[in-house]
Amino acid sequence: GAGVSQSPSNKVTEKGKDVELRCDPISGHTALYWYRQRLGQGLEFLIYFQGNSAPDKSGLPSDRFSAERTGESVSTLTIQRTQQEDSAVYLCASSLGRGQSSYNEQFFGPGTRLTVL
Amino acid sequence: GDSVTQMEGPVTLSEEAFLTINCTYTATGYPSLFWYVQYPGEGLQLLLKATKADDKGSNKGFEATYRKETTSFHLEKGSVQVSDSAVYFCALRGSGYALNFGKGTSLLVTP
Numbered sequence: 398g399a400g401v402s403q404s405p406s407n408k409v410t411e412k413g414k415d416v417e418l419r420c421d422p423i424s425g426h427t428a429l430y431w432y433r434q435r436l437g438q439g440l441e442f443l444i445y446f447q448g449n450s451a452p453d454k455s456g457l458p459s460d461r462f463s464a465e466r467t468g469e470s471v472s473t474l475t476i477q478r479t480q481q482e483d484s485a486v487y488l489c490a491s492s493l494g495r496g497q498s499s500y501n502e503q504f505f506g507p508g509t510r511l512t513v514l
Numbered sequence: 515g516d517s518v519t520q521m522e523g524p525v526t527l528s529e530e531a532f533l534t535i536n537c538t539y540t541a542t543g544y545p546s547l548f549w550y551v552q553y554p555g556e557g558l559q560l561l562l563k564a565t566k567a568d569d570k571g572s573n574k575g576f577e578a579t580y581r582k583e584t585t586s587f588h589l590e591k592g593s594v595q596v597s598d599s600a601v602y603f604c605a606l607r608g609s610g611y612a613l614n615f616g617k618g619t620s621l622l623v624t625p
Contacts, residue, residue, distance in 0.1 A: 400557070401557065428611070430611075430612060430613075432613075432615075437617065438617055439518070439603065439614075439615035439616050439617040439618060440603070440605075440613070440615040442612035442613070442614070445611060445612060447611075453612075456612070488557070488558065490558075502560055503560075503613060505550075505557040505558035505559070506557050507555075507556065507557040508557065
């Protein structure tokens with residue numbers, strides 16, 4: 398079946414503009430994660446959704462970042478008033494559930510490369 | 515807090531050479547350890563994992579052993595191929611659910 402998809406694959410924007418990044422998880426996956434990878438850095442956790450529970454936003458770097466998820470489907474990550482330091486690859490992952498079980502392997506999308514000029 | 519440190523790249527090897535990519539971690543409790551691989555133009559894929567001390571994860575000729583005494587999870591392969599050229603990420607999952615990644619090591623295998 399289809400894997401995790403993300404759009405757009407690349408986004409170039411000007412400093413101060415808002416951007417929306419989209420993630421389509423694997424069908425049936427209740428857990429969805431957003432990560433960020435800045436150049437030369439490892440992936441940083443941003444936010445986690447599990448079913449209808451309140452999301453874990455503990456990784457969001459500032460209040461310019463927000464994310465939504467409709468039920469157990471599509472998620473949108475929004476960055477307002479973008480800054481140059483927001484330039485990164487934004488990765489989305491989904492899993493069947495949460496926790497340590499191998500049942501809950503995270504499957505990653507190809508990412509959105511965001512460049513803020 | 516939890517963290518992962520892996521060797522800096524890029525690593526360049528000739529085909530059929532032996533590969534080691536070092537990974538050490540800091541974590542409380544008993545984390546699960548992972549190696550992910552990202553081939554050019556593709557998303558991250560789970561390569562192998564180990565969930566407790568002394569476990570050995572293996573896949574596609576790659577192996578890594580969870581060493582609690584040295585807090586390490588080094589990735590090895592006896593004979594690399596050109597198709598192994600990719601970026602390799604070591605990661606851990608502690609008491610939570612998010613993965614904590616190293617910075618990645620780029621591997622280039624030449625014919």
